[in-house]
Amino acid sequence: MADFTQRVFSGVQPSGNLHLGNYLGAVRRWVALQDSYPCIFCVVDLHAITVYQDPSALETATREVAAAYLAAGIDAKAHIVFNQSRVPEHAELAWLFNCVVRLGWLNRMTQFKDKAGKDREAASAGLYVYPALMAADILAYRATHVPVGEDQKQHLELTRDIAAKFNHDYAARIAERGLGVPMTMGEQEVQGFFPLTEPLIEGPATRVMSLRDGTKKMSKSDPSDLSRINLTDDEDQISKKIRKAKTDPDGLPSELAGLAGRPEADNLVGIYAALAGRSREAVLAEFGGRQFSEFKPALADLAVASLSPVSARMREHLADPAGIDAVLRDGAERARAIAAETIAQTKAIMGLLND
Numbered sequence: 091m092a093d094f095t096q097r098v099f100s101g102v103q104p105s106g107n108l109h110l111g112n113y114l115g116a117v118r119r120w121v122a123l124q125d126s127y128p129c130i131f132c133v134v135d136l137h138a139i140t141v142y143q144d145p146s147a148l149e150t151a152t153r154e155v156a157a158a159y160l161a162a163g164i165d166a167k168a169h170i171v172f173n174q175s176r177v178p179e180h181a182e183l184a185w186l187f188n189c190v191v192r193l194g195w196l197n198r199m200t201q202f203k204d205k206a207g208k209d210r211e212a213a214s215a216g217l218y219v220y221p222a223l224m225a226a227d228i229l230a231y232r233a234t235h236v237p238v239g240e241d242q243k244q245h246l247e248l249t250r251d252i253a254a255k256f257n258h259d260y261a262a263r264i265a266e267r268g269l270g271v272p273m274t275m276g277e278q279e280v281q282g283f284f285p286l287t288e289p290l291i292e293g294p295a296t297r298v299m300s301l302r303d304g305t306k307k308m309s310k311s312d313p314s315d316l317s318r319i320n321l322t323d324d325e326d327q328i329s330k331k332i333r334k335a336k337t338d339p340d341g342l343p344s345e346l347a348g349l350a351g352r353p354e355a356d357n358l359v360g361i362y363a364a365l366a367g368r369s370r371e372a373v374l375a376e377f378g379g380r381q382f383s384e385f386k387p388a389l390a391d392l393a394v395a396s397l398s399p400v401s402a403r404m405r406e407h408l409a410d411p412a413g414i415d416a417v418l419r420d421g422a423e424r425a426r427a428i429a430a431e432t433i434a435q436t437k438a439i440m441g442l443l444n445d
């Protein structure tokens with residue numbers, strides 16, 4: 091039986107400095123996936139502009155995110171690294187998906203509610219239809235796997251809903267044109283054009299929380315720089331942020347159960363575990379009974395040792411912006427070859443004359 095070509099797609103928005111959450115929840119895991127799948131890693135600049143970005147800052151952030159990918163160990167020759175706006179097929183497919191996605195589905199998206207805040211009328215239309223663009227990013231390459239942090243789970247489900255509705259609505263045409271791949275949807279064997287993409291949400295750091303508030307995720311757009319560790323932070327900044335991280339007055343427990351109801355302690359233990367490549371249990375077995383005044387310096391040393399080589403390589407890449415641009419241009423050309431074929435076939439399936 092034919093199957094969809096296995097392919098990984100993922101991206102980060104250039105909406106500010108990359109932080110530890112983006113690194114542990116996404117980029118570091120991509121590096122590991124490179125040996126198992128052909129991968130496409132995108133700097134999703136069209137997503138970033140769903141909220142206003144200063145144009146020069148956007149250019150800088152786009153190069154910074156690309157530099158972080160390369161510094162973390164993404165191989166841009168063996169795989170594809172590019173910025174989204176260089177491949178117009180993303181926006182084109184997003185429009186087609188805007189006509190597939192239902193308003194009711196978009197209305198359920200919690201990220202829109204969080205980001206739009208109380209004044210929804212003032213949010214951009216782009217922010218509202220962001221999940222359709224994300225579905226287009228993934229499905230332009232008919233990607234089968236998407237490694238993301240926990241916060242993107244709902245958007246991945248929507249991507250699957252869009253793929254399923256498209257496959258269902260155009261089933262006859264997909265079969266007639268011989269463009270389908272046999273797949274199981276529910277109980278049925280059908281010919282699908284788009285795969286039902288699997289999210290890969292795994293590891294100890296799928297949701298790294300703010301250092302100032304353990305109930306909020308670490309985020310680029312948090313106004314407090316003390317809430318996150320940026321990949322561009324130097325050793326002093328990393329140590330200071332960990333020293334100032336919010337904690338409670340108790341020491342560390344020896345068992346996981348002792349972290350219940352202590353989000354800040356839980357977060358710091360999770361970060362330590364992820365950086366050390368150990369389980370939370372193992373970290374508590376070592377530090378259980380000790381105070382944060384002892385744990386925080388150990389965490390700071392570990393964070394500095396893990397992140398310094400990445401930030402040093404990032405700085406080297408950033409010293410050569412033309413080199414980064416060349417990587418992005420080359421990646422976009424190769425990405426476009428794949429996406430253009432998907433778009434041509436999608437249009438043919440939908441009855442949009444385009445040859």
Ligand code: AQP
Binds near residue numbers: 101308309311
């Ligand atoms: N705190 C986090 N913990 C684990 N993973 C995270 N990711 C983001 N924050 C965390 C993962 O990083 C990837 C890229 O995210 P994004 O830049 O596309 O958007 P985001 O999820 O909205 O990230 P931010 O930092 O919160 O950006 P802003 O503040 O601009 O909205 C995704 O795989 C995400 O899951």
